[in-house]
Amino acid sequence: MTGIAQNISRIRTALPKDVSLLAVSKFHSAQDILEAYHVGQRLFGESRVQELNTKVALLPKDIEWHFIGHLQTNKVRQIMPYIHTIQSVDSIRLLEEIERQAEKSQRTVCVLLEMHLAQETTKYGFTPTECMDFFDSELPKKLRHIAFSGLMTMASHVTDEQQIAQEFESAYKVFEIIKARHFAHEPAFSIRSWGMSQDYRIAIRHGANMIRIGTDIFGSRIP
Ligand SMILES: *Cc1c(COP(=O)(O)O)cnc(C)c1O
Numbered sequence: 284m285t286g287i288a289q290n291i292s293r294i295r296t297a298l299p300k301d302v303s304l305l306a307v308s309k310f311h312s313a314q315d316i317l318e319a320y321h322v323g324q325r326l327f328g329e330s331r332v333q334e335l336n337t338k339v340a341l342l343p344k345d346i347e348w349h350f351i352g353h354l355q356t357n358k359v360r361q362i363m364p365y366i367h368t369i370q371s372v373d374s375i376r377l378l379e380e381i382e383r384q385a386e387k388s389q390r391t392v393c394v395l396l397e398m399h400l401a402q403e404t405t406k407y408g409f410t411p412t413e414c415m416d417f418f419d420s421e422l423p424k425k426l427r428h429i430a431f432s433g434l435m436t437m438a439s440h441v442t443d444e445q446q447i448a449q450e451f452e453s454a455y456k457v458f459e460i461i462k463a464r465h466f467a468h469e470p471a472f473s474i475r476s477w478g479m480s481q482d483y484r485i486a487i488r489h490g491a492n493m494i495r496i497g498t499d500i501f502g503s504r505i506p
Contacts, residue, residue, distance in 0.1 A: 287318040290500045298494075302487055305349055305476070307497030309334065310504040313341045319500065320346065328370070328495055332358045339365050351435070351495060353407055356380040368393040370435040370476055370495075373407040375417070378426060385428035393432040395476055398457065400450045401439040408436075411457045418465050431466075433474030434458050438482055447485050451477055455490030 294304060307328040308316050316327060320343060329335040330352025339348065347367040354362075354369060356377055362369075363384045372378055372394050385392045396417070399408030409417065414434065417423065423431060436454045438447040458475050466472035478486025478494040486494055497504065 285318050286502070287315060287500060288322040291319055291322055291324055294496060294499060297484075299487065301492050303493045305351075305493055305495045306500050307351065307479075307495050308338070308501060309352070309497065310506060311497075311501040313338050315501055316342055316346075328497075330371075332361055336361060359384045363388050363390075363392070366392060368395065368432060368474075370395040371397045371407070373397045373409065375422070378422075378429065382426045382428050391428050391430050393430045395433050395435040395474060396431075398434050398436045398454060400436050400453055402441070402446075403439060411453065414457055415460060418461050423465075431472055433472055433476065434461075435474075435476040437479070438477070438486075444485055447482050448489055451482075451486050451489035451491065458490065 291306070298304060303326060304324070305326045305328045306319050306324050309328070309330045316338065325345060326347045326349060328349045328351040329338065330350070335348065335350070348365060349368045349370050350362060350366055351370045353373065354371060354377060359380045369381060369392060372381070378394070381392055381394065396414050397408040398414050399405060399410060434454060434457065438450045441447065454477055455475065462472055474493050475491050476493040476495060477491045480496050480499040483491070483494040483496060
């Protein structure tokens, strides 16, 4: 077994059955992705459109591609032919462009709203209130080519595990509120994507059912 294959099996062994593993392959080669593919990995995450386009052309068609980086509205069209889920949806404007392009392609795209909870300031992501207000509004019903699949978030870059745990716990609470209000009796809106190499063990204890792992699978990234 290769290092990549070993890393994946080590992580999988520690995962509860209901938690899925997204292999974050940004900056790593198509060859590395194939090594993961050959041990059954099918969910891959990328954060740059150009890099993803190149890889999609080279790799097997049954890979489920998730976009996890900041996505510019003018690039949505490029990924529409193949993208399964866009996890990093951080504005209404982006949602509207995804709807427009998905309608043109006559398909449905899965989307996670990116929620900002971390202490670092960033221009990306919805606050918890914005997430809840969005689902309380009339807008989701109008976006007919979008399947709202859940929430994605990142914890603060800190060593304080208590703080990380609290942030994930807040994400879980927001998820539960939205789920109960709007998707209570549906399988829709079921993904809680939080936890990366540094904090996925904490994430799993605090509600995650999808973890996004790059470094622990593929090693460090050399941009
Ligand atoms: C890069 C990235 C990851 C993976 O990070 P690692 O620390 O390498 O596991 C997960 N989520 C997002 C949004 C990322 O950009």
